Amino acid sequence: xxxxxxxxxxxxxxxxxxxxxxxxxxxxxxxxxxxxxxxxxxxxxxxxxxxxxxxxxxxxxxxxxxxxxxxxxxxxxxxxxxxxxxxxxxxxxxxxxxxxxxxxxxxxxxxxxxxxxxxxxxxxxxxxxxxxxxxxxxxxxxxxxxxxxxxxxxxxxxxxxxxxxxxxxxxxxxxxxxxxxxxxxxxxxxxxxxxxxxxxxxxxxxxxxxxxxxxxxxxxxxxxxxxxxxxxxxxxxxxxxxxxxxxxxxxxxxxxxxxxxxxxxxxxxxxxxxxxxxxxxxxxxxxxxxxxxxxxxxxxxxxxxxxxxxxxxxxxxxxxxxxxxxxxxxxxxxxxxxxxxxxxxxxxxxxxxxxxxxxxxxxxxxxxxxxxxxxxxxxxxxxxxxxxxxxxxxxxxxxxxxxxxxxxxxxxxxxxxxxxxxxxxxxxxxxxxxxxxxxxxxxxxxxxxxxxxxxxxxxxxxxxxxxxxxxxxxxxxxxxx
Amino acid sequence: xxxxxxxxxxxxxxxxxxxxxxxxxxxxxxxxxxxxxxxxxxxxxxxxxxxxxxxxxxxxxxxxxxxxxxxxxxxxxxxxxxxxxxxxxxxxxxxxxxxxxxxxxxxxxxxxxxxxxxxxxxxxxxxxxxxxxxxxxxxxxxxxxxxxxxxxxxxxxxxxxxxxxxxxxxxxxxxxxxxxxxxxxxxxxxxxxxxxxxxxxxxxxxxxxxxxxxxxxxxxxxxxxxxxxxxxxxxxxxxxxxxxxxxxxxxxxxxxxxxxxxxxxxxxxxxxxxxxxxxxxxxxxxxxxxxxxxxxxxxxxxxxxxxxxxxxxxxxxxxxxxxxxxxxxxxxxxxxxxxxxxxxxxxxxxxxxxxxxxxxxxxxxxxxxxxxxxxxxxxxxxxxxxxxxxxxxxxxxxxxxxxxxxxxxxxxxxxxxxxxxxxxxxxxxxxxxxxxxxxxxxxxxxxxxxxxxxxxxxxxxxxxxxxxxxxxxxxxxxxxx
Numbered sequence: 001x002x003x004x005x006x007x008x009x010x011x012x013x014x015x016x017x018x019x020x021x022x023x024x025x026x027x028x029x030x031x032x033x034x035x036x037x038x039x040x041x042x043x044x045x046x047x048x049x050x051x052x053x054x055x056x057x058x059x060x061x062x063x064x065x066x067x068x069x070x071x072x073x074x075x076x077x078x079x080x081x082x083x084x085x086x087x088x089x090x091x092x093x094x095x096x097x098x099x100x101x102x103x104x105x106x107x108x109x110x111x112x113x114x115x116x117x118x119x120x121x122x123x124x125x126x127x128x129x130x131x132x133x134x135x136x137x138x139x140x141x142x143x144x145x146x147x148x149x150x151x152x153x154x155x156x157x158x159x160x161x162x163x164x165x166x167x168x169x170x171x172x173x174x175x176x177x178x179x180x181x182x183x184x185x186x187x188x189x190x191x192x193x194x195x196x197x198x199x200x201x202x203x204x205x206x207x208x209x210x211x212x213x214x215x216x217x218x219x220x221x222x223x224x225x226x227x228x229x230x231x232x233x234x235x236x237x238x239x240x241x242x243x244x245x246x247x248x249x250x251x252x253x254x255x256x257x258x259x260x261x262x263x264x265x266x267x268x269x270x271x272x273x274x275x276x277x278x279x280x281x282x283x284x285x286x287x288x289x290x291x292x293x294x295x296x297x298x299x300x301x302x303x304x305x306x307x308x309x310x311x312x313x314x315x316x317x318x319x320x321x322x323x324x325x326x327x328x329x330x331x332x333x334x335x336x337x338x339x340x341x342x343x344x345x346x347x348x349x350x351x352x353x354x355x356x357x358x359x360x361x362x363x364x365x366x367x368x369x370x371x372x373x374x375x376x377x378x379x380x381x382x383x384x385x386x387x388x389x390x391x392x393x394x395x396x397x398x399x400x401x402x403x404x405x406x407x408x409x410x411x412x413x414x415x416x417x418x419x420x421x422x423x424x425x426x427x428x429x430x431x432x433x434x435x436x437x438x439x440x441x442x443x444x445x446x447x448x449x450x451x452x453x454x455x456x457x458x459x460x461x462x463x464x465x466x467x468x469x470x471x472x473x474x475x476x477x478x479x480x481x
Numbered sequence: 482x483x484x485x486x487x488x489x490x491x492x493x494x495x496x497x498x499x500x501x502x503x504x505x506x507x508x509x510x511x512x513x514x515x516x517x518x519x520x521x522x523x524x525x526x527x528x529x530x531x532x533x534x535x536x537x538x539x540x541x542x543x544x545x546x547x548x549x550x551x552x553x554x555x556x557x558x559x560x561x562x563x564x565x566x567x568x569x570x571x572x573x574x575x576x577x578x579x580x581x582x583x584x585x586x587x588x589x590x591x592x593x594x595x596x597x598x599x600x601x602x603x604x605x606x607x608x609x610x611x612x613x614x615x616x617x618x619x620x621x622x623x624x625x626x627x628x629x630x631x632x633x634x635x636x637x638x639x640x641x642x643x644x645x646x647x648x649x650x651x652x653x654x655x656x657x658x659x660x661x662x663x664x665x666x667x668x669x670x671x672x673x674x675x676x677x678x679x680x681x682x683x684x685x686x687x688x689x690x691x692x693x694x695x696x697x698x699x700x701x702x703x704x705x706x707x708x709x710x711x712x713x714x715x716x717x718x719x720x721x722x723x724x725x726x727x728x729x730x731x732x733x734x735x736x737x738x739x740x741x742x743x744x745x746x747x748x749x750x751x752x753x754x755x756x757x758x759x760x761x762x763x764x765x766x767x768x769x770x771x772x773x774x775x776x777x778x779x780x781x782x783x784x785x786x787x788x789x790x791x792x793x794x795x796x797x798x799x800x801x802x803x804x805x806x807x808x809x810x811x812x813x814x815x816x817x818x819x820x821x822x823x824x825x826x827x828x829x830x831x832x833x834x835x836x837x838x839x840x841x842x843x844x845x846x847x848x849x850x851x852x853x854x855x856x857x858x859x860x861x862x863x864x865x866x867x868x869x870x871x872x873x874x875x876x877x878x879x880x881x882x883x884x885x886x887x888x889x890x891x892x893x894x895x896x897x898x899x900x901x902x903x904x905x906x907x908x909x910x911x912x913x914x915x916x917x918x919x920x921x922x923x924x925x926x927x928x929x930x931x932x933x934x935x936x937x938x939x940x941x942x943x944x945x946x947x948x949x950x951x952x953x954x955x956x957x958x959x960x961x962x
Contacts, residue, residue, distance in 0.1 A: 015877055060576075080960065087900040095541075099890060101900040103921075106880065108913075212693045216856075216907045219914070375697075385936055395939075396496055399587065399930060408934035409580060418955050419568040419582040421931035426697045432589075432928045433700070440566075440584075440929065447913045448921065449880060450902035453889035455866055458876075472960050474899050479561065479953050479960075 007191035009171030010110035010139040016169050018107045018137045021461070022469070024166070025135060026077035031162035032126055033069040036062065039158060043151065047120040050148035052291035052326070057255060058121065065121040068128055068416045068437075072135035075439055081105070083448070084462045084473040099453050102463040105446035107137030109193035112186045114207075115145035115152060116198035117293045118258045124148070125155035125175065128416075128441055129196035129221075136445035139172045141192070143183050147294050153177075187211055187220075194445060197222040198260070198436065201349070201427055208430045221444050223436050225349040226377040226428040227264035228411040231366065231398070232276075233383030233391065234269045241272060244382060245279035248355075249287065249330075251410035256290040256328040257353030258297070261378050261411040264349060267337070267358045267369060277317055277357065280332060284318045289327035292352065298326050301352035305331055308350070313339035317357065328352040337365045347374050363394070370397035375425030375432065378404045378411040401425060403432065488672035490652030491591035491620040497650050499588045499618040502942070503950070505647070506616060507558035512643035513607055514550040517543065520639060524632065528601040531629035533772035533807070538736060539602065546602040549609055549897045549918075553616035556920055560952040562586070564929070565943045567956045580934050583944040586927035588618030590674035593667045595688075596626035596633060597679035598774045599739045605629070606636035606656065609897075609922055610677035610702075617926035620653045622673070624664050628775050634658075668692055668701075675926060678703040679741070679917065682830070682908055689911045702925050703911040704904065706830040707858040708745035709892040712847065712879070713757075714864035714872065715750045722753060725863060726760035729836075730768070730811075732891035737771040737809040738834030739778070742859050742892040745830060748818070748839045748850060758798055758815060758838065765799045770808035773833065779807050782833035786812055789831070794820035798838065809833040818846045828855050844875070851878035856906025856913065859885045859892040882906060884913060 017025075036043065040062060047062075048055045075081050082104045090098035111133045115124035122128065130140050144152030156175030163172050176182060180203075187195050187210050195211055195218065197204050204222030211220045230248060237244060251263050268276050292298040302323035308314060313335050320329030330353035337360040340346050346356055360366050373379070379402040383391060388407070399405060403424030414422055420438030423429040429436075434444045451459060461468050472481055498506075517524065521543060528543075529536045556562050563585045570581035592614045596605035603609065611621050625633030637656030644653050657663060661684075668676055668691050676692055676699065678685050685703030692701045711729060718725060732744050749757050773779040783804035789795060794816050801810030811834035818841040821827050827837055841847050854860075860883040864872060869888070880886060884905030895903055901919030904910040910917075915925045932940060942949050953962055 015881075019877070074958075085900040087896070087898040096894060099887075099896060101885075101896055101898065103900040103902050109881065208698070209693075212690075217689070217911070219912075385938070388936065388939060396500070400496075400590065403929070404582075404931040404933055405935070406580075406933040407936060407939075413577060415568070415580065415582055417568040417582065418958050419566040419584040419931055421584050421929045423929075425928075430698070431700075435929060447906075448884070448902045448904075448916060450885040450900055452885060452887040454886070455869065455888060457866070458869060458888075477555075477899050 003185060003189055006141060006174050007110060007189050010141060010174065011191050013139045013169040013171035014107070014109055017139065017172060019460070020137065022076040022079045025137070026073040028162060028166050028168055029069050029073040029076070029131060029135060031166055032159050033066045033073070035158040035162050036126060036155065037066055039154065043154060046154065047148060047151040050151050051120045051293050053120070053255065061119060061121045064416060065126060068122070069126065069131050071416060071439060072131050072442060075442060076135045078471070079462060079469045080472040081439070081442055082462045082471065084471060086463065086473060086475045088476055089453070101450050101452050102454065102459065103448050103450040104460065104462050106449045108445050108447055110139045110141060110191055111194040111196065111445060112192050113140050113142045114183060114197040114199065115143065117145050117147040117297070120148040120151045121155070123198045125152050126159055128437055129198070132441040133196065133445045134172065136442050138193070138445045141174050141176060141186055143176050143178065143186060146177070146179065149177060183207070184210060188214060190216065192218060194218050195220040196436065196444070199224070201225050204430055219444070220430050221434050221436060222430040223260060223423065224427055224429060226260060226424065227347060227349050228261050228376055228378045228380070229265040229267060229373060230263050230380040230382065231267045232269065233381070233387040234271060235384045235387055236382045237268065237272050237276065241275050242279050245276060246283050247410055249280060249283035251412045252355050253284070253287050253330045253353040254412050256292050257330070258293060258351065259412050261414060262353070263380070263411055264355045265358060266355055267360055267366065270359050270361050273359045277334060280357065281317055284330050284332060287330050289320065289324055289329035291326045292328045295326055297351065298324060298328060301328055301350065301354070304350040305354060308333065311345070313343070314356070330354065332357060334359065337361065337369060341368055341372055363391070367394050367397065370394050370401070373401045375428045376402040377422060377424045377428045378402055378406060380406040380411055403428070403435070484666060484670055487622060487655050488591060488670050491622055491655065492672050494620045494650035494652035495588070495590055498620060498653060500941070501618065503557040503560045506618070507554040509643060509647050509649055510550050510554035510612060510616060512647055513640050514547045514554070516639040516643050517607060517636065518547055520635065524635060527635065528629060528632040531632050532601045532774050534601070534736065542600060542602045545897060546607060549603070550607065550612050552897060552920060553612050553923060556923060557616045560943060560950045562920070562923055563943045563952065565952060565954040567944065567954060569957055570934070582931050582933050583935070583940065584929050584931040585941065585943050587930045589926050589928055591620045591622060591672055592675040592677065592926060593673050594621050594623045595664060595678040595680065596624065598626045598628040598778070601629040601632045602636070604679045606633045607640055609918055610679070613922040614677065614926045615653065617923050619674070619926045622655050622657060622667055624657050624659065624667060627658070627660065630658060664688070665691060669695060671697065673699060675699050676701040677917065677925070680705070682706050685911055700925070701911050702915050702917060704741060704917050705908055705910060707741060707905065707909040708828060708830050709742050709857055709859045709861070710746040710748060710854060711744050711861040711863065712748045713750065714862070714868040715752060716865045716868055717863045718749065718753050718757065722756050723760050726757060727764050728891055730761060730764035732893045733836050734768050734811045734834040735893050737773050738811070739774060739832065740893050742895060743834070744861070744892055745836045746839060747836055748841055748847065751840050751842050754840045761813060761838065762798055765811050765813060768811050770801065770805055770810035772807045773809045776807055778832065779805060779809060782809055782831065782835070785831040786835060789814065792826070794824070795837070811835070813838060815840065818842065818850060822849055822853055844872070848875050848878065851875050851882070854882045856909045857883040858903060858905045858909045859883055859887060861887040861892055884909070884916070
């Protein structure tokens with residue numbers, strides 16, 4: 001593969017595309033969404049067969065994929081995401097006249113996006129990373145995930161077709177197949193200006209290191225894994241043990257546990273240890289193992305369990321008698337908080353439907369847990385209002401450890417909207433200042449540029465005096481349209 | 482020095498300070514500004530004697546320092562910088578009810594700030610980095626610059642005094658003295674959550690690498706140097722040769738050339754080579770060398786010139802006969818674009834009043850220059866409107882190489898306002914997505930956090946339904962107050 005050619009074509013496309021209107025970008029995104037919907041009948045069975053995910057789940061994921069494309073189309077057509085700011089000149093100012101300065105966000109340049117195996121549509125070829133990068137004005141060099149090659153190529157062709165249909169330049173999107181070495185070559189290319197990745201800590205960390213060792217380091221947005229702890233407080237849990245155990249097990253085993261927000265840790269007060277353990281056992285025992293994405297992932301799941309089985313501190317609440325070549329039989333172990341606190345291994349993500357139930361004695365121990373937790377995408381806390389009030393200090397610590405904190409429900413099921421934050425402190429992501437889901441994901445692919453005393457006729461529309469785009473802007477410090 | 486104790490105290494202060502109201506933060510900042518102004522009579526001669534900068538310059542810098550503190554006070558008191566976003570619940574939504582999600586920016590945690598030698602006030606102890614971090618809610622562990630130790634300590638005491646006077650926690654600000662090893666220890670401490678630095682490429686890059694090698698990598702905002710090219714186009718230059726030569730030389734030699742936006746490169750069309758060279762020579766010959774910040778900086782300046790003097794491609798337009806122990810005698814050399822394009826050394830910053838005049842033959846050569854330029858804080862282009870129109874392609878490339886592009890005036894003199902972008906593509910800064918001057922500097926020290934289904938009474942004021950702060954928020958996708 002001639003990467004030089006691919007990147008040069010992308011750079012060429014970039015210089016044209018960065019100045020394209022929000023309307024043209026929105027039409028392009030809408031066309032991608034249309035092409036995906038039109039190909040639904042082929043795409044759903046194909047993605048299902050390549051991922052082992054049931055067609056119902058893929059149908060939902062396709063809807064989500066189309067929905068998030070439309071969200072970005074809406075965002076760029078409206079245009080206020082550009083953060084336009086105008087400080088007018090003051091020629092009379094002393095001791096020196098004040099210049100006219102106008103600032104907005106401009107696209108970074110061609111970016112490299114990696115597909116994820118667990119969402120063959122929503123976090124893959126036309127997933128949130130690709131689409132938010134295109135929306136920002138960045139051409140995408142996309143490395144397809146080898147677990148779903150046909151789905152990836154098919155969706156890639158739908159993006160290319162959309163670009164052609166809309167008369168946009170070649171090189172806005174390039175689909176590349178290959179392994180780890182190919183991904184590394186892409187990240188190292190001098191024209192690449194950012195990287196987006198969803199996957200394992202090991203994979204994300206290695207790309208992060210590679211990107212920082214370049215002559216010109218570039219940002220890496222890696223979403224790397226999280227155990228998404230659920231903290232239960234005494235009264236709330238006590239009055240709902242069975243319902244909460246059911247909700248928890250359902251979230252744990254959804255999609256064979258292959259979600260980045262899968263809850264792999266649950267903290268339970270000692271007083272409810274037996275009742276909650278029993279309720280969980282009752283819920284989990286009838287769950288039939290579901291096929292995982294591929295055999296390699298199933299193998300890794302059982303290897304992680306085998307490693308944990310050698311740890312004497314763990315008491316196993318549920319585990320299938322035999323390992324499976326493809327299915328993830330759910331598993332759960334229990335541990336005293338005092339032992340959990342001593343061993344980092346118990347915080348490592350096991351990709352699949354496995355969780356550790358941590359029994360804590362009192363609020364002091366729970367505070368120690370909160371302080372010890374690694375960075376997470378999400379943390380959930382189930383408590384009565386009065387308990388939450390008493391736990392203010394603990395909650396304050398938990399906030400430091402996550403990107404999203406939930407007070408009801410379960411962490412799986414990530415809303416695509418304006419307020420979503422899907423990105424937490426390290427090591428859950430490489431950059432807690434960013435989100436890979438929701439409207440703000442577009443900001444990852446832009447940087448500010450200021451124009452000083454630029455003649456009005458050369459200014460981008462977003463910064464022209466008359467505000468032809470009708471967007472929200474900060475003018476001399478005031479927010480206005 | 483017991484760093485453990487310092488960081489623990491800062492972390493303790495952080496957990497309290499992050500929830501402090503914008504009003505309390507603003508009062509604290511205003512008190513710092515007040516204390517600095519009240520100490521003016523001591524501070525100005527002290528900073529002047531330690532930096533060799535004239536009292537007039539220090540007086541201006543003090544005004545700027547106070548002005549930027551007040552800008553951040555205004556920003557946090559108003560509160561819209563928090564980027565509050567609310568997506569309301571929809572319990573009726575199918576197939577699953579929609580949760581209530583609210584997002585805003587929260588402070589990163591304790592941060593390490595390094596002082597700069599060339600701005601003993603505005604980029605030092607109570608400079609833009611410290612003040613924007615405090616405004617965001619981050620305690621600051623500040624490493625004073627050894628070039629102005631007494632100024633640094635005095636300003637540090639004024640910040641501490643402001644915290645005490647306003648009843649704020651110990652540990653919000655700590656002043657530390659020491660060399661490179663001390664700075665490295667601070668950056669490596671696990672409690673540190675970000676680093677801000679202004680100085681040399683070598684210094685910034687080493688902190689960037691160190692921060693990325695931590696178990697938990699943290700963002701480094703390093704402003705590292707730039708040659709701030711000025712591009713002149715034929716007609717504009719031809720009709721103003723003497724005035725533009727004067728403006729250029731004045732910017733080049735201002736403050737002994739010790740500004741990060743000092744213009745170290747100027748591109749001139751061949752047709753004006755002789756006239757512009759003559760005009761520059763005439764302007765520069767009478768400029769008396771001014772004392773640099775310290776002898777080490779003067780030594781480095783002359784060493785850089787000696788290195789360049791060995792380059793045969795350079796023709797020297799002006800150079801003092803002898804090197805000086807402390808004063809920066811201005812110097813200028815001339816080169817053909819064709820030779821300039823071949824050698825990276827000619828793009829390296831020489832800290833002081835030295836510039837290279839690059840003679841280009843035609844638009845094609847100018848385009849090659851634009852493509853070859855390293856990342857810059859600023860690029861200035863002087864052209865008639867009709868010339869700018871013809872140079873659209875060149876300007877498009879120049880935009881990719883800088884954080885601020887000027888169409889009038891000179892790059893020195895950085896406005897502190899809402900629209901300022903002082904941060905450009907690598908290697909001018911380590912993070913082109915950030916600015917170290919102006920209102921947006923505060924965003925460097927915050928990250929988003931989302932609250933899902935949090936009971937109203939526990940929500941931060943910025944996210945409460947009734948909008949008690951009266952700030953601009955995105956509610957269900959619409960901007961409103």
